[in-house]
Amino acid sequence: MSAPQTNLERQKRRHRGPLIGMIAVVAFALLLFFAFNVYTAEQGQTPEATAPQIDGRTGESVPAD
Numbered sequence: 001m002s003a004p005q006t007n008l009e010r011q012k013r014r015h016r017g018p019l020i021g022m023i024a025v026v027a028f029a030l031l032l033f034f035a036f037n038v039y040t041a042e043q044g045q046t047p048e049a050t051a052p053q054i055d056g057r058t059g060e061s062v063p064a065d
Contacts, residue, residue: 053062
């Protein structure tokens, strides 16, 4: 069953605002996601060796790089 009156130009005009709004919300969410990833990476710490490194060939302790 189809719609009784179809005016494509009117439908395009009426849907333009909500579509632009949805695109703006998705773009804002992507911007926040990118900013959060940059902030998290910037706040990270360099890993520190907790256990001494052992050379598998000799069994001696090797200083960590």
